[in-house]
Amino acid sequence: xxxxxxxxxxxxxxxARSEDIFALSSYREMLYLLLPRALPVIALLSLPxxxxxxxxxWEKVLVITCAIALLAVSWDLLASIGLVCLGxxxxxxxxxxxxxxxxxxxxxPPFLTIPFGALGGAVFxxxxxxxxxxxxxxxxxxxxxxxxxxxxxxxxTTKILGGTEGLSALSPLPNIWFELYIPVLxxxxxxxxxxxxxxxxxxxxxQGIRDNDRAVMSSAINIYRFKAQAxxxxxxxxxxxxAFMTHYYQFVGxxxxxxDYSVLPLTCAVLGGVGTFAGPTVGAFILVPLSEVxxxxxxxxxxxxxxxxxxxIVGLPEGVFPFLQRKYHQFExxxxxx
Amino acid sequence: MGNETVxxxxxxxxxxxxxxxxxxxxxxxxxxxxLGVIGPNGSGKTTLVNLVTGFVRxxxxxxMYRGMDITGKxxxxxxxxxxxxxxQMVKPFYRLPAFKNLIIPLYSPxxxxxxxxxxxxxxxxxxxxxxxxxxxxxxxxxxxxxxxLPHGYLKRLELARCLTLRPDLLILDELFSGxxxxxxxxxxxxxxxxxxxxxxxxxxxxxxxxxxxxxxRVMALNFGRKIADGPxxxxxxxxxxxxxxxxxxxxx
Amino acid sequence: xxxxxxxxxxxxxxxxxxxxxGFSLTFGISGVxxxxxxxxxxxxxxxxxxxxxxxxxxxALAILVTVFAVGFLGFITYWVILLRVRGIVLSExxxxxxxxxxxxxxxxxxxxxxxxxxLPSFIxxxxxxxxxxxxxxxxxxxxxxxxxxxFLYFFTHHTRIGLSFRGIAQNERTAISLGxxxxxxxxxxxxxxxxxxxxxxxxxxxxxxxxxxVGYDVLLIAVAVGIIGGLESxxxxxxxxxxxxxxxxxxxxxxxxxxxMVVYLLAIVLVLAIKPSGLFGKFKELEERV
Numbered sequence: 001x002x003x004x005x006x007x008x009x010x011x012x013x014x015x016a017r018s019e020d021i022f023a024l025s026s027y028r029e030m031l032y033l034l035l036p037r038a039l040p041v042i043a044l045l046s047l048p049x050x051x052x053x054x055x056x057x058w059e060k061v062l063v064i065t066c067a068i069a070l071l072a073v074s075w076d077l078l079a080s081i082g083l084v085c086l087g088x089x090x091x092x093x094x095x096x097x098x099x100x101x102x103x104x105x106x107x108x109p110p111f112l113t114i115p116f117g118a119l120g121g122a123v124f125x126x127x128x129x130x131x132x133x134x135x136x137x138x139x140x141x142x143x144x145x146x147x148x149x150x151x152x153x154x155x156x157t158t159k160i161l162g163g164t165e166g167l168s169a170l171s172p173l174p175n176i177w178f179e180l181y182i183p184v185l186x187x188x189x190x191x192x193x194x195x196x197x198x199x200x201x202x203x204x205x206x207q208g209i210r211d212n213d214r215a216v217m218s219s220a221i222n223i224y225r226f227k228a229q230a231x232x233x234x235x236x237x238x239x240x241x242x243a244f245m246t247h248y249y250q251f252v253g254x255x256x257x258x259x260d261y262s263v264l265p266l267t268c269a270v271l272g273g274v275g276t277f278a279g280p281t282v283g284a285f286i287l288v289p290l291s292e293v294x295x296x297x298x299x300x301x302x303x304x305x306x307x308x309x310x311x312x313i314v315g316l317p318e319g320v321f322p323f324l325q326r327k328y329h330q331f332e333x334x335x336x337x338x
Numbered sequence: 339m340g341n342e343t344v345x346x347x348x349x350x351x352x353x354x355x356x357x358x359x360x361x362x363x364x365x366x367x368x369x370x371x372x373l374g375v376i377g378p379n380g381s382g383k384t385t386l387v388n389l390v391t392g393f394v395r396x397x398x399x400x401x402m403y404r405g406m407d408i409t410g411k412x413x414x415x416x417x418x419x420x421x422x423x424x425x426q427m428v429k430p431f432y433r434l435p436a437f438k439n440l441i442i443p444l445y446s447p448x449x450x451x452x453x454x455x456x457x458x459x460x461x462x463x464x465x466x467x468x469x470x471x472x473x474x475x476x477x478x479x480x481x482x483x484x485x486x487l488p489h490g491y492l493k494r495l496e497l498a499r500c501l502t503l504r505p506d507l508l509i510l511d512e513l514f515s516g517x518x519x520x521x522x523x524x525x526x527x528x529x530x531x532x533x534x535x536x537x538x539x540x541x542x543x544x545x546x547x548x549x550x551x552x553x554x555r556v557m558a559l560n561f562g563r564k565i566a567d568g569p570x571x572x573x574x575x576x577x578x579x580x581x582x583x584x585x586x587x588x589x590x
Numbered sequence: 591x592x593x594x595x596x597x598x599x600x601x602x603x604x605x606x607x608x609x610x611x612g613f614s615l616t617f618g619i620s621g622v623x624x625x626x627x628x629x630x631x632x633x634x635x636x637x638x639x640x641x642x643x644x645x646x647x648x649x650a651l652a653i654l655v656t657v658f659a660v661g662f663l664g665f666i667t668y669w670v671i672l673l674r675v676r677g678i679v680l681s682e683x684x685x686x687x688x689x690x691x692x693x694x695x696x697x698x699x700x701x702x703x704x705x706x707x708x709l710p711s712f713i714x715x716x717x718x719x720x721x722x723x724x725x726x727x728x729x730x731x732x733x734x735x736x737x738x739x740x741f742l743y744f745f746t747h748h749t750r751i752g753l754s755f756r757g758i759a760q761n762e763r764t765a766i767s768l769g770x771x772x773x774x775x776x777x778x779x780x781x782x783x784x785x786x787x788x789x790x791x792x793x794x795x796x797x798x799x800x801x802x803x804v805g806y807d808v809l810l811i812a813v814a815v816g817i818i819g820g821l822e823s824x825x826x827x828x829x830x831x832x833x834x835x836x837x838x839x840x841x842x843x844x845x846x847x848x849x850x851m852v853v854y855l856l857a858i859v860l861v862l863a864i865k866p867s868g869l870f871g872k873f874k875e876l877e878e879r880v
Contacts, residue, residue: 154851220418309684
């Protein structure tokens with residue numbers, strides 16, 4: 001008689017012990033729960049402090065990583081309601097240009113232009129996307145793909161907002177600590193904020209719209225209002241990243257609407273795990289530094305991202321973060337089946 | 339409930355491309371009636387439900403609800419007015435406990451209005467509602483993950499979703515499909531009770547025996563047209579109805 | 591002046607229609623938005639170029655091989671990539687999008703960007719129509735464009751397969767229950783769509799040089815025409831391309847050529863505000879939900 005084996009996945013003992021109120025029973029259990037949440041937060045908050053050691057180059061990488069992570073988290077919120085956005089650059093560019101315009105033409109300082117840029121950019125993008133929310137999901141993908149590219153051409157031909165040269169010599173940020181801590185804090189706020197939102201009842205409605213929007217509609221809920229709210233919230237996160245980067249680079253131009261700002265966050269989210277918010281962040285912290293290292297390869301990087309995207313989507317749909325989560329909470333063993 | 343006309347379908351028609359789904363369909367529904375809708379596959383029953391609840395816009399005709407023209411209004415607006423339907427293919431949140439599945443309807447403005455604004459913890463309310471469909475509060479059933487519930491329970495969960503909205507007109511689209519005999523037997527009294535309390539109900543069904551037991555009026559459709567409309571006994575004897583079902587597996 | 595506007599407007603419209611047709615066909619038949627469309631278009635150009643240069647095929651043979659090769663590539667794309675993620679909008683979109691971007695950026699990296707890369711016109715020379723000079727290539731384009739439009743209309747309205755194709759897009763469940771192989775149909779729709787992309791590329795690219803931006807522009811055009819006219823009907827493609835085609839030529843003649851892209855943006859925004867599913871959008875808002 002052949003002996004068959006089967007792979008089993010079980011929760012670790014410490015996970016079972018740390019469910020509910022029993023977690024308070026011992027320091028070990030509490031640490032088990034706190035560690036995965038606290039560690040990244042502490043790490044993120046302390047990275048800027050290391051700047052003296054790692055040098056200017058890696059500071060830049062940190063800032064860009066946070067910006068991309070913000071875009072990835074923003075993308076994830078839209079994915080959670082079932083909207084596939086192929087143009088995160090729309091939010092980024094809108095926020096970037098608005099902040100740049102406010103600074104260049106009205107002379108407003110960064111601490112005003114960035115919030116206004118974030119909110120204004122979000123409003124602008126939401127208004128543009130409102131008509132598409134009533135249609136099938138695929139139209140949202142199509143329109144978000146084309147809008148940033150067309151807006152860039154628009155600026156190019158009408159030569160407004162600096163045209164091809166863009167707006168330069170914009171105000172810098174007050175000091176290095178602002179430069180490093182604002183994006184980090186913004187990322188943490190969005191990350192934990194969106195995660196909280198999704199786990200609340202409001203988040204259930206969002207996911208319901210993604211999974212079965214007809215049932216949600218027949219439960220007397222105006223799904224279009226929720227979609228608009230989600231687009232706005234995601235827009236604020238994305239536009240904030242754009243507005244901030246305008247002042248970081250002290251420049252804003254057509255590259256703000258570049259395909260990069262759409263493809264890279266998407267790849268980070270897919271790699272890290274769609275729907276988890278922490279996943280896209282993890283994805284960003286993997287891919288952005290990696291892409292900096294691979295800068296020598298030029299455009300081949302994008303081919304690389306595309307390959308990762310396809311492999312992940314088809315082969316590893318859950319993503320890195322859920323995989324890590326699983327490893328943390330569960331273990332596998334092989335058992336004999338009698 | 340009084341004898342006022344709740345729903346009035348006036349010469350409604352719908353085609354999908356070349357296929358006629360519903361043609362020149364008219365009928366009135368009075369308050370408190372339990373109307374059964376029967377007919378072979380493709381006779382237009384589900385299209386009718388979609389037309390009434392706003393998921394499909396008719397090519398011609400009108401849908402009137404308590405004197406209000408609701409033809410082609412958005413589904414959520416129609417549900418807001420109190421017309422609620424079940425879906426044949428139930429798709430609950432599999433990874434959530436049963437009661438959490440009711441959170442979404444509890445979030446709707448209609449429920450907020452009916453319960454007068456603030457109304458305690460949504461979770462508690464959900465557990466109460468599940469009791470109405472026979473999920474015993476003290477058992478672990480309301481807390482079980484939807485993925486582990488048998489099909490009959492999922493259908494009752496779907497019913498609970500509708501009841502959360504305190505409907506004025508309840509439309510059940512093949513609620514009993516896929517249910518075992520015992521599950522049907524335990525669900526029938528719930529529907530009877532609701533109708534007894536005055537709730538107007540439309541039941542689209544294939545399982546004729548059970549339907550005829552509780553319906554006080556039955557309408558039969560074939561190829562999108564009404565071929566019979568009256569008390570169950572009368573409809574059962576009608577020649578055209580028998581002819582329509584000939585060749586189709588009827589479970590009645 | 592008017593004559594040249596009318597003639598060039600027509601040529602431009604036909605070009606746009608040719609480009610949009612493949613994308614629309616795939617989307618209309620099986621609901622798959624092939625975001626790799628631009629990649630396939632450009633691939634066809636390069637493939638023909640390589641066949642002509644390195645293998646020295648006669649033009650007709652190169653064309654035939656390319657159309658079939660690209661069509662076949664579309665076909666296997668479905669089976670290899672899309673099949674696993676069918677029905678999950680998110681994954682479908684990302685998969686085709688990544689494929690398209692990957693292809694285009696790969697070509698860019700490989701260096702397919704110099705003036706070498708041109709495709710020859712079919713016949714050199716030109717003719718005058720109503721006092722407007724027109725080269726034979728452009729005449730060819732009009733001819734092939736009209737032929738394809740007629741073919742498309744006939745195919746989807748009068749052949750058994752074409753009708754059943756439309757049945758799929760309308761209601762997948764009904765179609766499945768009627769025993770139509772939804773996967774095969776989708777794969778074929780991708781094959782046809784990519785094949786049409788190849789035909790469009792071969793006929794249009796001789797007008798200029800093959801450049802990477804063309805790949806992105808093509809997708810933009812296909813999408814813009816679809817948004818304006820309606821993605822799922824032949825009248826839609828025609829209307830969208832006529833409107834955009836003439837608008838482009840008129841602004842190009844009376845304003846300046848750079849404004850042409852702006853026209854796209856304004857047209858899209860306008861249509862979205864008034865009738866989001868396109869002027870001839872087959873499915874009005876309500877039914878989009880079902």
